[in-house]
Amino acid sequence: MAGLQDIKRRIRSVRNTQKITRAMKMVAAAKLRRAQDSLANVRPYVTHIRGLAERLAARAEEPHPFLEQPSKESPVTLVVITADRGLCGGFNAILVNETLRLLREQFASRTVKLSVVGRRGSETLRRRGAEVEAAYSQVDEDSPQRLGRDIANRFMEAYRAEETGEVYCLYNEFRSAITQPLRLERLLPMEWESDRDDPSVDFIYEPSAEDVLDQLLVNYLRVEMNRILREAAASEHGSRMTAMDAATNNAGEVIDRLTLQYNRARQDTITREVIEVVSGAEAL
Amino acid sequence: MSEGSNTVRLEIVAPERSVMQMDVQEAIIPGVEGLFTVMPGHTPFFTMTRPGAVVAVDPKGEEHFFAVAEGFVEVLEDHIVILPFTVEHEEEIDRDRAEAAQSRAQRRLRQQEDDIDFARAEAALERASARIQAYSRLHY
Numbered sequence: 369m370a371g372l373q374d375i376k377r378r379i380r381s382v383r384n385t386q387k388i389t390r391a392m393k394m395v396a397a398a399k400l401r402r403a404q405d406s407l408a409n410v411r412p413y414v415t416h417i418r419g420l421a422e423r424l425a426a427r428a429e430e431p432h433p434f435l436e437q438p439s440k441e442s443p444v445t446l447v448v449i450t451a452d453r454g455l456c457g458g459f460n461a462i463l464v465n466e467t468l469r470l471l472r473e474q475f476a477s478r479t480v481k482l483s484v485v486g487r488r489g490s491e492t493l494r495r496r497g498a499e500v501e502a503a504y505s506q507v508d509e510d511s512p513q514r515l516g517r518d519i520a521n522r523f524m525e526a527y528r529a530e531e532t533g534e535v536y537c538l539y540n541e542f543r544s545a546i547t548q549p550l551r552l553e554r555l556l557p558m559e560w561e562s563d564r565d566d567p568s569v570d571f572i573y574e575p576s577a578e579d580v581l582d583q584l585l586v587n588y589l590r591v592e593m594n595r596i597l598r599e600a601a602a603s604e605h606g607s608r609m610t611a612m613d614a615a616t617n618n619a620g621e622v623i624d625r626l627t628l629q630y631n632r633a634r635q636d637t638i639t640r641e642v643i644e645v646v647s648g649a650e651a652l
Numbered sequence: 653m654s655e656g657s658n659t660v661r662l663e664i665v666a667p668e669r670s671v672m673q674m675d676v677q678e679a680i681i682p683g684v685e686g687l688f689t690v691m692p693g694h695t696p697f698f699t700m701t702r703p704g705a706v707v708a709v710d711p712k713g714e715e716h717f718f719a720v721a722e723g724f725v726e727v728l729e730d731h732i733v734i735l736p737f738t739v740e741h742e743e744e745i746d747r748d749r750a751e752a753a754q755s756r757a758q759r760r761l762r763q764q765e766d767d768i769d770f771a772r773a774e775a776a777l778e779r780a781s782a783r784i785q786a787y788s789r790l791h792y
Contacts, residue, residue, distance in 0.1 A: 406668065413667040416735055420726055424698065513667075574685045574699040583700060584724060591667060 372637065375630040379623055386619035392455065393612035400545060400605035407542060407598045414588075414595045421584045422560050428577060433528065434585045436557050442533025443479040445523050446470065447555075449539040449600035450489025452506045456604055457611035459540070459548075460488040464496070466550055467538060471498060481532060483519065485597070512601065516594035524589060527556050539596050540603035546610055548603035553596075555589060659711055660692045662732045664718060666739040674716070679732055680707040681725055682782070690727050697727040701736055703775075703782035717742040719783040722775075738779075745783050754780035 425435055450463045467489075471480055483502040484490040490503035502522070504515060526532045535556040540548040573580050659675040679690045682704025690697075706718040723736030757777035761770070 409669055410667045412671055413665050413735065416665050416733060417724070420698075420724060420733070420735070572695055572697045574683060574697075577698075580698055580700065580724075587724075594667070 372630065372633050375626055375633060379626045379630065382619050382622050382626065386616055386623070389612045389615040389619060393609055393616060396456075396605045396609035396612060400602060400609055403598065403602035403605050404542070407595070407602050410591065410595050410598055414591050417584065417588045417591055421581070421588050424577070424581050424584060425560065427571060428581055430578065432578075432581055432585060434556055434558055434589075435560065438554075438557050439533040441478070443481055443531065444475050445481045445483065445526060445532040445535040446475070447483045447519060447523070447535070447537040448485070448489055448493075449537070449596060450484060450486030451600075451604045452487045454488055455611065456608035457614075459604055459607040460486070460492065462550065463489055463538065463540070464492045467493060468496060468498065470538070470552070481526075483523075485515070485519070485600075506601070512597035513594055516597050517590045520586075520590045520593040523556065524586065537593075537596055539600045540607075542599045542602040542606065545606035548606060555592065558585070657730065658692055660690065660694075660730055660732060662708055662734070664706070664720070664734045664736070664739050666720075666723070666736050669739070672718075672739070672741070674708060674710060676708045676710055676732075677713070678709040681732075681734065682706070682720070683725065690732055693729060694727050696729065697725075699725050701725055701734065703778040705782060705785045706734065719745055719785070721779055721782070740783065747784065750780045750783035754784060 425432065446467070448463055448467050450460050454460060467482070471482075481501045482493070482498060483504070484493060484500050485504045485506060487503075487505050490500050494500050504519065506512075506515070523532065523535045527535060534554060537553050537555055539551060539553070541551045542548055571577075659677055660679075662674055662676045662679055664672045677691070681688055681690065682702050683699045684702050685699065687704075688699075701720055701723045703721050704719075706720050708716045708718070710716060719740045719742075720734065720736035721738040723734060725735070726733045753776060757773050757780060760773040761777065
C-alpha cells in the first residue's frame with residue numbers, strides 16, 4: 369500500500385498534467401476556429417477556379433499537358449501533409465503508416481519522389497527507412513499561400529520537365545473536429561469528370577484560349593495546394609483538440625481513483641490508530 | 653436568362669474572404685488587354701484581369717468600386733464571375749498604405765539596382781496604383 373504522502377504527490381502531479389492538457393485543448397480550439405474560417409473562405413475560390421478551368425478545358429482545342437492521360441511507368445511524386453508538432457492523437461502516425469503502405473503496395477513498382485510537409489512526418493518517415501526527397505516545415509501556419517505556391521511550382525516544374533509523370537497528395541480532409549478522413553488526391557495530371565455536355569458556346573478569349581487555360585490551371589494548382597494545407601491544418605488542430613479533451617478526461621478519472629485510494633488509506637490509518645489506542649487502554 | 657432583363661449578376665470571389673454578389677446594370681473591368689464594359693447580354697467572354705478598379709453600377713445607378721489584383725474573369729450572358737487574388741471594397745482600402753507601397757515600388761524601380769526583382773516591383777506598383785485609383789474614384 370502506497371503511503372499517504374505518495375498518493376498525495378501523485379494526485380498533485382496528475383492534476384498539473386491535466387492543467388496542461390486542458391490549456392492545450394483550449395489553444396487548439398481557438399486555432400481550429402481560425403483555421404476553419406480561413407478554410408471556409410478559400411473553398412469557394414478553389415471551386416470557382418476549378419469550375420472555370422473544367423469548362424475551359426472542355427472547350428479547348430488542344431489538350432493541355434496537365435490534362436493528359438497519366439503515364440504509368442514514370443516516377444511518381446507523392447506529397448504528404450503532416451504536422452510539425454505532436455500530441456495530436458494518431459494524426460501523424462496514421463499519415464506515416466498510410467504513406468508506407470502506399471510505397472509498399474500501390475506505388476511498389478515505381479520510383480517515388482516523396483515530399484513531406486511537417487517535421488513530425490519527415491522525421492518519422494526517414495527513421496522508418498523511407499527516402500524523403502523534400503521536407504518542408506509548416507513554418508507559419510497562418511499564411512500557407514507561400515508554402516502552397518512553392519510546392520505547386522516545384523511539382524509543376526518537375527512535371528513539365530517530365531521528371532515525374534504523376535503527382536499525388538495525401539492529406540486529411542477536414543469535416544469536423546472528430547472526422548478528418550484521409551484523402552489521396554491526384555493533382556497531376558488532373559482528374560476531371562469525363563463527360564460534360566457543355567454546349568459549345570462561341571467564346572472570346574483574351575489573350576488566347578491556350579494562354580488563359582494555362583494560367584488558369586497553374587493558378588488552380590497553387591490555390592488547391594493552399595486549400596490542402598489549410599484542410600490539413602484544420603484537421604491537425606481538430607485532432608489535437610479531441611486528443612487533449614480525452615487526455616483531460618482521463619486525467620480526471622485518474623484523479624478520482626487516486627482520491628478514493630487516498631481516502632481509503634487515510635481511513636485505514638485512522639482505524640489502525642483507534643485500534644491501537646483502544647487496545648492500549650485495555651491493556652492498562 | 654429572360655429576354656430584356658436589364659441587370660446581370662456580378663460575383664467577385666477571392667481567397668481569404670467571403671463572396672461578394674450583386675446585380676448590376678453595367679460593370680467596368682480592367683482586363684489584361686484593356687478596360688472593358690460588360691452590360692446584360694454580353695457575348696461569352698473569358699480573360700484575365702490586371703490590377704485595377706472594377707466599377708459596378710447597381711440597378712439604382714449607384715457606382716461601387718473594388719480594387720482587384722490579377723485574376724480571371726468569365727462573362728456569361730447573365731453572369732459575371734471575377735476571381736482576383738485579392739479584392740477590396742472601396743471602403744476597406746487603406747489609402748496611406750497604398751501610397752506608401754506605391755512610392756516604395758517607384759523608388760525601387762528608379763534605383764535600378766541589379767539585385768531587385770523588377771517584375772515584383774512592377775506588380776507591386778500596379779497593385780498600389782489600382783487601390784489608389786479605386787479609392788480616389790470615390791473620394792475625389
